[in-house]
Structures are given as structure tokens and as C-alpha cells.
Amino acid sequence: MSHTDMVVIPNTPTLVAEENVEKIRAAAELAAKEAARIHRVSLREKKEEKKDRLPVQGEMFETDKGEQIILKQKLGDGAMGHVFLISKDGRAMAVKTEKFSTGMLPMEIKVLLSTMREKCKHFCRIHDYGTIRREYNYMIISLLGRDLYRLRSEMPTRSFSISTTTKIALETLESIEELHSVGYLSRDVKPSNFAPGLRDFKEHKTIFMFDFGLAKKYVDREHRKLKSRGEVGWRGTVRYGSLNAHKRLDLGRRDDLECWFYMLVEMHVGELPWRFLTDRTAVGKAKIHAREEGRPNFFFKLPQQFETILKMIDGYAFETRPEYRQMKKLINEIRVENQCSDRIKWDWQTDESQYSELTEAVSVMSDMAILAEQGATNVTDRNQG
Numbered sequence: 001m002s003h004t005d006m007v008v009i010p011n012t013p014t015l016v017a018e019e020n021v022e023k024i025r026a027a028a029e030l031a032a033k034e035a036a037r038i039h040r041v042s043l044r045e046k047k048e049e050k051k052d053r054l055p056v057q058g059e060m061f062e063t064d065k066g067e068q069i070i071l072k073q074k075l076g077d078g079a080m081g082h083v084f085l086i087s088k089d090g091r092a093m094a095v096k097t098e099k100f101s102t103g104m105l106p107m108e109i110k111v112l113l114s115t116m117r118e119k120c121k122h123f124c125r126i127h128d129y130g131t132i133r134r135e136y137n138y139m140i141i142s143l144l145g146r147d148l149y150r151l152r153s154e155m156p157t158r159s160f161s162i163s164t165t166t167k168i169a170l171e172t173l174e175s176i177e178e179l180h181s182v183g184y185l186s187r188d189v190k191p192s193n194f195a196p197g198l199r200d201f202k203e204h205k206t207i208f209m210f211d212f213g214l215a216k217k218y219v220d221r222e223h224r225k226l227k228s229r230g231e232v233g234w235r236g237t238v239r240y241g242s243l244n245a246h247k248r249l250d251l252g253r254r255d256d257l258e259c260w261f262y263m264l265v266e267m268h269v270g271e272l273p274w275r276f277l278t279d280r281t282a283v284g285k286a287k288i289h290a291r292e293e294g295r296p297n298f299f300f301k302l303p304q305q306f307e308t309i310l311k312m313i314d315g316y317a318f319e320t321r322p323e324y325r326q327m328k329k330l331i332n333e334i335r336v337e338n339q340c341s342d343r344i345k346w347d348w349q350t351d352e353s354q355y356s357e358l359t360e361a362v363s364v365m366s367d368m369a370i371l372a373e374q375g376a377t378n379v380t381d382r383n384q385g
């Protein structure tokens, strides 16, 4: 067939082939675009990962409201972030920071917003919170004094008098009751998570609870108690953890009180029998021993009401509402028996007239020393909540 004879029919094999080439080219272009997009996303993610960081002392950041905050002195180093001293609206405050990816602060913020809504007495006011350029999260809270672990460690005897111990017992029990009343468990009750307020703000007679990184709601939206989830993994700090925590069981209100109890024994006696143990299983065994053969020794320096309190706590089931009021009564009984004055004077308090605790807010005891002594907060499986 001559050239002139050729009939051009649409969709001849030649044309179909050309169409295919077009399709293939378009698909290749699309694939290349997609690969470039994925590459850009992963580059951005890598960049963001790099940006994920903790702020440092001296740094300044701007809040969403356009307020400039300078991170002055570092007040503490937690397992998850740093706490700095700042000045806001002419008042000294604390700002807790964590890396953007850590994600523990949102829970702390929720807890503090709840306690503030219910006008709870033993919790910091939350003044602001936010995220800086996906690098770190922050929350601005009221400034407290040195925590109870530091204060006890700085006592010559490394212990508190019966008057200070029982007053702390009443204040901290009230704070735990308040936390439970807004529907949360702490799951990390320990001396380094409590601190007195500052005299400069007329809050020095109140003990505040802080650090809600491990907090968990124990009621649902309708305020119905959640059922135990059985074995869920270790939560808390080894030294103060409850027997149930050692069994890796789901924790309830009773467990916060068991931690509180160990904390009080340590404060008054100056030490716990398992102070030198770090192995979690060995510490668990020592806690059982203190209730059995070791009982006389464990309670030797303590008023008999302590035995009653531990018996009450040990008798509670997961859902039991602890008898806060009955425990307060027992502690007040100790105060009467020991003629403790109603006028609070903490063991750490020096001459009131010339003492400003603001300048004392930073401890001489390093955070590393505290972590080494009592063990850091330990979560084995954060995903399980």
C-alpha cells in the first residue's frame, strides 16, 4: 500500500501506542511528584525531630498572647524536662517545660485546670500554657518552695519531728483527697512531688502537690468508677510504690495512700528499711517483710496509729473509697497525744521576720542526687496508660 493509500483511522495501533506513552509519562511524572512529596515530608519531619528540644536557662520565648518570658534560674530537672524560675506580671512564677514529643504536660495541664475549676487548695494555679514552634511545651504555674524530699534531706537528723510529720500528713492527705475528688489518681505520690508554698505569697502553711505526669482518670464522663484493668505494668517510683504496683496491677485510690504512708514513715523515721535496695523485686519483698516478721522493727519509732492506718489501707479493695476523714482523725489523735501546737511552725522554718524563701527556692541538693537516692519515676509501658 502506497503512502497516499493510507487511511488514517482514529485509534489505530500506532495512535494507541502513543496514547500509552503519554499515560506512562503522566504516571511517571505523578510518581516522581509523590516521591518528591514524601522526601519533603520526611525532611520536614527530620527537621522537626531536630527541633524537638528542651529550652535552656537564659532563653526567651513568646507566649500566644505575645508576652515575652525569660527563663531565669533552673529550679529543677525532672525525668521529662526542666523547671525554670520566671517573672510574669511582676510576680515570680515557675515554668515547667518538656520536649514537644514527650507529651506528658497535656495531662498535667488537664489535672491543674480541673483542680483550679474546683478551687482546690493544694495545687498550683496554672497561669498559661502552650507550645513553642513544635520544639517544646510549657506551662506557667505558681512558684513553690523546696520539695519535701530536699527539705528532709537538709535536716541534720534527715527526719522531721512528730509535729511537722503529722502536719505534713494532714496537708498531703487533703491534697490526695482533693485530687481524687476531681477524678484523678496521682500514681506517683512521693516527697519530691510535694512542696510548701512561699511565705512571700502567704502560702507557706500549705503543702502543694505537683507533677502529674503519671496521673490518670479513675472515673468516666458520668463519674462512674472505672473497673480494674488487671495487670498493666509498673507505674510509679520504686521506693514508694504500693504492693499492687509491685504486682504490676492497675492502681486505684488505695495505692496513692500506700505511697503516702511510706512517705510519712520515711519523713519521721528518717529512712525506709529498703533504702539501699534498687531492685524492684527486692524492694517489694522488703515491703512485705515490714508487714510480717519485720513489723516490730518497722513500727518501732512510730505512734501506734500508724499501724491502724496501714491496716486500713491494706484492707481496701481497688474500688474502695479511702476513709480520709478517719485517717485525719487518727493523725489528729497523734497530735493531741504529743501536744503538738496548732500554730504551724515547720521544722525547716527559720526566723520568720528576716527570711525570704524566694531567694531560697533553689536547693543546695542537686536533682541528680535526689534521683540517685529515691529512684526516678518509672513507667514501663507508657502506651497502656
Ligand SMILES: Nc1ncnc2c1ncn2[C@@H]1O[C@H](COP(=O)(O)OP(=O)(O)OP(=O)(O)O)[C@@H](O)[C@H]1O
Binding pocket: 075, 076, 077, 078, 079, 080, 081, 082, 083, 094, 096, 124, 141, 142, 143, 144, 145, 147, 192, 193, 210, 211, 212, 213, 376, 377
Ligand atoms: N511550681 C514549682 N515551683 C518550684 N519548683 C518546682 C515547681 N515545680 C517543679 N519544681 C522543681 O522542679 C523539679 C522537677 O519538677 P517535676 O517533678 O514536676 O518534673 P518531672 O519531670 O515530672 O520530674 P520527676 O522526675 O519527679 O518525674 C521538682 O523536683 C522541683 O524541685
